[in-house]
Amino acid sequence: MRRDHFRPALLVIASIGAGAIGWNGHVVLLPVALVFPVLWSRARTRSVAALVSAGYFLMASRGLPQGVAAFYATDLWPGLALWLCASVSFVTVHAVLWTKRSGVRQFRYLLAAALTALPPFGITGWAHPITAAGVLFPGWGWWGLVAATAGLMGLITRMWPAVALAFLGFWFWSAANWTDPKLPEGWQGVDLEVGASLGRDASIQRHRDLIATVKNIGSERISSVVLPESSLGFLTPTVERLWVEALQGTEISVVAGAATIDAEAYDNVLVLLSADGGRLLYRERMPVPGSMWQPWRLWLGTSGSARANFFANPVATVGDRQVAPLICYEQLVVWPVLQSMLHDPDLILAVGNGWWTKGTSIVAIQRAIAVAWAKLFARPLVLSFNT
Missing domain, CATH: 3.60.110.10 (Carbon-nitrogen hydrolase)
Structure with missing residues (x-):
């Protein structure tokens, strides 16, 4: 009982950490965002899935309230309101598409990922985990996008530890050999x-x-x-x-x-x-x-x-x-x-x-x-x- 009591809180705290670390402005840390689909899939109720999504998204976009306050030369309240409103589409999509049925959950997540990448939901589709594809599979192009998408689906299944280890391998190799993109000549x-x-x-x-x-x-x-x-x-x-x-x-x-x-x-x-x-x-x-x-x-x-x-x-x-x-x-x-x-x-x-x-x-x-x-x-x- 105690484990079930603390599980939702741990999932939310972990999602907040994923949003904070993955989206801190250091490109090689973007793959930390891949923790989010794992946490989303481990939720046992729709409400916990919504809280996990909210924790991740709000932390990833944490600079918005202060930025809006500076833009409009006001206090934080307008920025906080916009910050919360912007999270609605991300949280709603992931809450509605969450399911207890493990056999179809990965396909539900694929649909959520697609919806938050494209308009209209994608208009506020910030902090999308697919962005990490550029760190994991540099130079792979569209095949890298396919590999990252397949991996995201794999993270939703019971095989997620193996998929996570594969991602870690690609991540460490990429980080060890990382070079920034070149400027075009001229x-x-x-x-x-x-x-x-x-x-x-x-x-x-x-x-x-x-x-x-x-x-x-x-x-x-x-x-x-x-x-x-x-x-x-x-x-x-x-x-x-x-x-x-x-x-x-x-x-x-x-x-x-x-x-x-x-x-x-x-x-x-x-x-x-x-x-x-x-x-x-x-x-x-x-x-x-x-x-x-x-x-x-x-x-x-x-x-x-x-x-x-x-x-x-x-x-x-x-x-x-x-x-x-x-x-x-x-x-x-x-x-x-x-x-x-x-x-x-x-x-x-x-x-x-x-x-x-x-x-x-x-x-x-x-x-x-x-x-x-x-x-x-x-x-x-x-x-x-x-x-």
Whole structure:
């Protein structure tokens, strides 16, 4: 009786630990997240399965309340509310699909994993254990994804100790031989530390400072320079002309974050600028729910929401390269990168504007996820963040 009394508490505590360790921003620790499906399968009631799911998800996303408070310059209560609301889809899916029937439990988990990787549940499908595939099976590509998925199902069966030992073997081998993804030849990402002013300071001086930074980096060896999300603020003909004129006489191409606006909504975008002119490169598929993507505004006929382009433009062309772009929030969920990899891009481009995450591990987690996917598919990676 005492063992049965303490078992649920131990499962929840272990799930909290898995969320804390697996999602702390160190890429080689991502496989710790694989403890979650084991704990979920060991629950003996649906309510305990829900608590295990909540403990894992809430700890993995623990930086959200503080980040939201910083973004809106408020106390923690709005962030706490959003944190709890965001956990609802993850917890609901795993609670509803939990079953006592051991013979079908692994298939139920497979369905839960698929649902939390794809919209609509996948819109808040953070901390997905499948991300660990990039650490366990670097360079395996889609076969690595299949192997990780099969292993996740195996962790739900009675053979889970053997599957766990196999995962440990792959993990230790990978960690012992770990190298970060390479930069693509001729590319360089720029990390900035200008805080909340990026994208909000529209002064000529700010643009001149960014142009000087780009020119200092550009050389015969570096021809493509990447700036973080929101670097240019709102994209206007004046801003575009300023940059195009400044790049005259150079061979530099600049990929930079910006925003375009119309009467209904705005798009979070990447633009390509060079001496030959400027063009829209990419529209963000999944902006941050709540703070950026506010679909109720469109439903009510009001403006102010970022537009979610969901499955549009999975790849973009820069010169002779096919690029898989991921802006900020898209790095935390699963389907954008997998959709992009279906098109066999030459490199992954991950940018963000994480000034509001100061004091949290959110940007480190974003970087770790981007590195994991780049390692899984053996693609060069360009990172560019503002903090």
